Amino acid sequence: MASKVTNFIAIDVGTTNSGFGYVSGASSTDFVMQPGHDRKEPTILLLNKDGSLHSFGHQAWTDFEGLEEDEMCDYFFFDRFKMNLQHDKEVHGNIKVQARNAKQTFGLKLLFTRVLEHYRKTAKEQICLSLGIRKETKEWFDMDKETLWILTVPAIWGDRAKHKKIHGSRKQLLIA
Numbered sequence: 001m002a003s004k005v006t007n008f009i010a011i012d013v014g015t016t017n018s019g020f021g022y023v024s025g026a027s028s029t030d031f032v033m034q035p036g037h038d039r040k041e042p043t044i045l046l047l048n049k050d051g052s053l054h055s056f057g058h059q060a061w062t063d064f065e066g067l068e069e070d071e072m073c074d075y076f077f078f079d080r081f082k083m084n085l086q087h088d089k090e091v092h093g094n095i096k097v098q099a100r101n102a103k104q105t106f107g108l109k110l111l112f113t114r115v116l117e118h119y120r121k122t123a124k125e126q127i128c129l130s131l132g133i134r135k136e137t138k139e140w141f142d143m144d145k146e147t148l149w150i151l152t153v154p155a156i157w158g159d160r161a162k163h164k165k166i167h168g169s170r171k172q173l174l175i176a
Helices: 057-065 069-074 108-131 138-146 159-171
Strands: 007-013 017-024 044-048 053-056 075-079 096-098 105-107 147-151
Touching: 007 108, 017 108, 044 057, 044 108, 053 057, 053 108, 057 075, 069 075, 096 108, 105 108, 108 138, 108 147, 138 147
Parallel strands: 007 147
Antiparallel strands: 007 017, 044 053, 044 075, 096 105
């Protein structure tokens, strides 16, 4: 039997700033924005050498600024990478994006994946906190089955860019 959707989480990945909001609970109609003073945070990624996420947003900027010169080669800083997708001509190709602090490139799909993974984890933690659900419990794992993920796509983008963002999100199991 299919689970009933009781959580709706919207993610907006912007060129400059990103954020999420949600409605949770079977009878709730209150839309809750991402916690924090600014509600959105910079769309900045600091990746480890292996492409895993070191930090995101304000924390990524702080961590990057705090690196010693000899540590810079161990991390890759990305910002404003979303615009690469709008100008892409190939629907199924993986655009390479150069790190701001190095000649190293990573695929745009990987960068979006890291952002979506960050928000998936952060939103899930926030909802579980508000509902009193502890990590690693049955309710924690069941939440994935009860969540509908919504991803914004800019209206001004062409069909190819929209298709690529939607296709990439489906691959991450964030939307049905």
